Amino acid sequence: MDPREFEQTLVLIKPDALKNSLTGYVLSQLSEFHTGLRFAGAKIVHVSRMLAEEHYAEHRGKVFFQSLLDYIMGCSHYPDEPWKRRVIALVYQGHHAIQKIRAISGPTNPHEARVKKPGCIRALGTVVPIKDAAGTVLDERMDNLIHASATVADAEREIKLWFKPSDIPPLMRAYPTEISQEHYYFKENKLLLQHEPESVCLLAPGNVAWASDLAVLRAIASGKTPSATLQSVVAKYLINEDVRYY
Numbered sequence: 491m492d493p494r495e496f497e498q499t500l501v502l503i504k505p506d507a508l509k510n511s512l513t514g515y516v517l518s519q520l521s522e523f524h525t526g527l528r529f530a531g532a533k534i535v536h537v538s539r540m541l542a543e544e545h546y547a548e549h550r551g552k553v554f555f556q557s558l559l560d561y562i563m564g565c566s567h568y569p570d571e572p573w574k575r576r577v578i579a580l581v582y583q584g585h586h587a588i589q590k591i592r593a594i595s596g597p598t599n600p601h602e603a604r605v606k607k608p609g610c611i612r613a614l615g616t617v618v619p620i621k622d623a624a625g626t627v628l629d630e631r632m633d634n635l636i637h638a639s640a641t642v643a644d645a646e647r648e649i650k651l652w653f654k655p656s657d658i659p660p661l662m663r664a665y666p667t668e669i670s671q672e673h674y675y676f677k678e679n680k681l682l683l684q685h686e687p688e689s690v691c692l693l694a695p696g697n698v699a700w701a702s703d704l705a706v707l708r709a710i711a712s713g714k715t716p717s718a719t720l721q722s723v724v725a726k727y728l729i730n731e732d733v734r735y736y
């Protein structure tokens with residue numbers, strides 16, 4: 491089997507696409523018939539602040555960061571209907587998966603997308619001004635309907651951020667996995683090795699996990715410097731869990 495057949499990419503159908511009933515259109519554009527790519531994972535996600543911050547970590551500190559979080563968390567499109575706040579997270583697999591979906595998505599800015607690549611998905615997006623309390627325009631928010639991983643390294647980080655191995659059929663998993671030998675719990679932003687009231691169990695002995703996540707958890711548990719943040723591991727275990735994690 492050609493290893494390039496296994497290239498994977500993360501796609502998010504963002505809240506503006508859901509609100510405007512463009513889900514079917516996006517799925518159709520990305521269908522196996524058009525792209526030759528296959529689904530490897532799919533879930534409806536109520537996006538927590540932790541997950542949003544980790545997903546867009548590279549933009550932390552920028553003027554538009556807060557509006558980007560509000561957008562991906564669904565707060566911008568469903569301010570009064572929190573139960574409607576969600577995205578559809580998908581993993582696609584196949585030859586040149588990353589490049590193919592980026593090409594169909596088009597440029598980040600919908601205005602630019604319409605000019606440079608009419609017909610691409612983001613050509614159907616909008617750009618919304620971000621104003622302060624006095625109404626002065628500070629920046630703009632790009633409501634561009636879809637996220638698609640940009641590079642092989644981004645795809646790996648993002649797929650592992652949104653999906654557990656058990657969300658993906660065993661023969662479609664692209665990254666090394668390992669079976670946990672320990673219990674890991676999470677409470678008040680801390681990792682615990684034993685259960686305490688109000689803690690959530692992330693992993694139990696026998697559960698399959700991304701090997702890189704277990705390395706981070708082990709490093710934190712033994713007081714070493716981890717290669718990634720605890721939140722980047724924990725966020726996916728809290729997806730669609732109890733509302734107190736949002």
Ligand code: GTP
Nearest residue numbers: 554558597598629630631632634636637638639640
């Ligand atoms: P994604 O697929 O959503 O990751 O978009 P992208 O890869 O085309 O762009 P990038 O990862 O650089 O930015 C992520 C998101 O941040 C974009 O979808 C935009 O909504 C927003 N963004 C990025 N750059 C800017 C910017 O310069 N100004 C504003 N207002 N928003 C930006």
Ligand code: MG
Nearest residue numbers: 637638639640
């Ligand atoms: Mg990006």
